[in-house]
Amino acid sequence: DQQVKQNSPSLSVQEGRISILNCDYTNSMFDYFLWYKKYPAEGPTFLISISSIKDKNEDGRFTVFLNKSAKHLSLHIVPSQPGDSAVYFCAVNKGGKLIFGQGTELSVKP
């Protein structure tokens, strides 16, 4: 059973537009959520996180939104740049252990 789901395997966006990546989770007890970015042949790198006491966290072009009632989080990238093309994983921190979604491959076209 997947506790963290990313239902879109891929997303294509034009440079300068907004990219929205979505993630759903099953357990309302999860209280810390993260987004990681992964380039080919590299390990995932931390991008942004949010605690369940907040509903929004912003860092430059990246904003994460958390909807606890819907058990849904999303990552917004504005404006999108070609260098943002990568696989994005959402994850929940459960006692120090990360549980990852399947990933969404973002392609930003010039």
Added chain:
Amino acid sequence: EAGVAQSPRYKIIEKRQSVAFWCNPISGHATLYWYQQILGQGPKLLIQFQNNGVVDDSQLPKDRFSAERLKGVDSTLKIQPAKLEDSAVYLCASSLWLAGGTSYEQYFGPGTRLTVT
């Protein structure tokens, strides 16, 4: 600051052979993790160490996988004997750790891509 180091980067073996992966975490990071990432899936935790003790190995297939972290620094992950379904990228990560179960961000190494034929 040096990142998490892993070796080898790539390995091809035949089924039923054995293989070992090595990880050197970021200096001062007490917690070390091994993840398995199968193509098209997210990383899945295999084992978590706190210093040289095992915190969680509930998803480690212990009949064929073993891991150790001697002296609380470097770690090795071994598979013996390998099966075709073990083909994956094996990622090592490390983090600081706070008492009470809170952890800092995990930093990942580049991974070892294993192909079992």
